[in-house]
Amino acid sequence: MSTANFHDISQLRFWDEAEITHRERAQAALVELVRSNLTRTNPAWTFRRMEGPQLTPRDFLSDEYTDEDIWTTPTHVAERQMVLRAETTASTYAFIRQNFSHKKLRLPACFWQVGKSFRREKTATASKLRFFEFTQLEFQCLYSIETKADYRARLIDELADQISWLTRSPARIVESDRLPAYSESTLDIEVKFKGKEWREMASVSIRTDFHPEVKNLEVAIGLDRVVEAHSARPR
Numbered sequence: 001m002s003t004a005n006f007h008d009i010s011q012l013r014f015w016d017e018a019e020i021t022h023r024e025r026a027q028a029a030l031v032e033l034v035r036s037n038l039t040r041t042n043p044a045w046t047f048r049r050m051e052g053p054q055l056t057p058r059d060f061l062s063d064e065y066t067d068e069d070i071w072t073t074p075t076h077v078a079e080r081q082m083v084l085r086a087e088t089t090a091s092t093y094a095f096i097r098q099n100f101s102h103k104k105l106r107l108p109a110c111f112w113q114v115g116k117s118f119r120r121e122k123t124a125t126a127s128k129l130r131f132f133e134f135t136q137l138e139f140q141c142l143y144s145i146e147t148k149a150d151y152r153a154r155l156i157d158e159l160a161d162q163i164s165w166l167t168r169s170p171a172r173i174v175e176s177d178r179l180p181a182y183s184e185s186t187l188d189i190e191v192k193f194k195g196k197e198w199r200e201m202a203s204v205s206i207r208t209d210f211h212p213e214v215k216n217l218e219v220a221i222g223l224d225r226v227v228e229a230h231s232a233r234p235r
Contacts, residue, residue: 011121011130011131011132012131012132012133013131013133013224013228015224015227019227019231022166022226022227022230022231023135023223023224023226023227026166026223026226026227027114027137027223029162029166030137030159030162030163030166030221031112031137033158033159033162034110034112034139034141034155034159034219035047035110037154037155037158037159038108038110038141038151038155041149041151041154042108042149042151044108045108045109045110045141046106046108046109046110047109047110047111047112048109048110048111048112049111049112049113050092050095050111050112050113051113051115052085052088052090052091052092052094052095052113052115053085053091054084054085054115054116054117054118055073055082055083055084055085056082056083056084056085056090056091057080057081057082057083058070058072058080058081058082058083059080059081060085060090060091060094061083061085061086061087061090062087062089062090062180062182064180064181064182065086068120069086069119069120070083070084070086070118070119070120071083071084071118071119071120071132072084084117084118085117085118086117086118086119087117087136087138087220088113088114088115088117088136088138089138089140089218089220091113092111092112092113092138092140093140093210095111096111096140096142096210105142107142107143107144107214108141108142108143108144108147109141109142110139110140110141110142111139111140111142112137112138112139112140113138114135114136114137114138114223115135115136116133116134116135116136117133117134117135117136118132118133118134119132119134120132129193129199129200129222129224129225129228129229131224134222134223134224134225135222135223135224136220136221136222136223137220137221137223138218138219138220138221139217139218139219139220140210140216140218141216141217141218141219142210142214142215142216142217143214143215143216143217144213144214144215145212145213145214145215147215151217152187152204152206152217155204155217155219156173156187156189156204157173159189159202159204159219160172160173160189163189163191163201163202163221163226164191166226166230167191167201167226167229167230167233168230168233169191169192169193169195169229169230169233170191170192171189171190171191171192171201172189172190172191172198173187173188173189173190174187174188174190174198175187175188176188176203176205180205182207182208182209183205183206183207183208183218184206184207184208185205185206186203186204186205186206187203187204187205188200188202188203188204189201189202189203189204191229193229193232194232194233194234195233195234199225199229200222200225201221201222201225201226201229202219202220202221202222203218203219203220204217204218204219204220205217205218205220206218
């Protein structure tokens with residue numbers, strides 16, 4: 001069943017029951033993969049799931065986002081401009097800082113959430129897998145800068161294999177074509193969309209913006225992209 005264009009706006013995607021079920025299965029499989037991979041490398045890892053609000057103060061967002069990228073409310077609330085979040089990272093950082101002081105935060109520790117994010121994609125189309133509203137699965141995996149283990153290197157191949165299996169498409173790992181100021185390195189996982197062009201499914205970054213003594217292995221996975229790639233795979 002085609003569900004993509006009920007509004008004649010491909011960026012506003014409808015999802016049928018089979019696609020929702022596949023998204024839920026993909027989420028469960030990817031969460032288990034990240035958890036098992038990191039704890040095999042270091043059993044000291046702890047995992048906590050949390051959930052932040054979709055409506056958030058504008059000043060919570062990274063300066064990487066301009067007003068042209070985000071959906072804003074027409075009025076201020078409590079003298080602050082409110083926006084629909086463009087990613088979940090800011091709320092995860094806020095949750096950690098509000099509940100765990102740096103000295104009480106035992107590392108390594110992973111905080112993760114899954115939920116809707118919203119962006120005003122100028123080139124948003126279903127074929128490019130860029131939607132105005134999308135479901136994102138993100139892990140913020142914090143560890144000491146003195147850690148010798150290369151957690152990303154031990155995770156990313158397994159992650160690419162899992163995403164390939166979930167999309168039934170070949171996958172590859174490439175250097176990202178964009179490097180935000182907060183990242184010292186970002187690798188993307190892409191799959192062959194419709195058997196033709198490579199499309200990004202996930203990014204895995206080494207972030208340095210949480211605390212000077214802490215590194216963050218951020219794993220960001222577009223669950224809706226995974227579902228769309230699976231639904232559009234060659235039969």
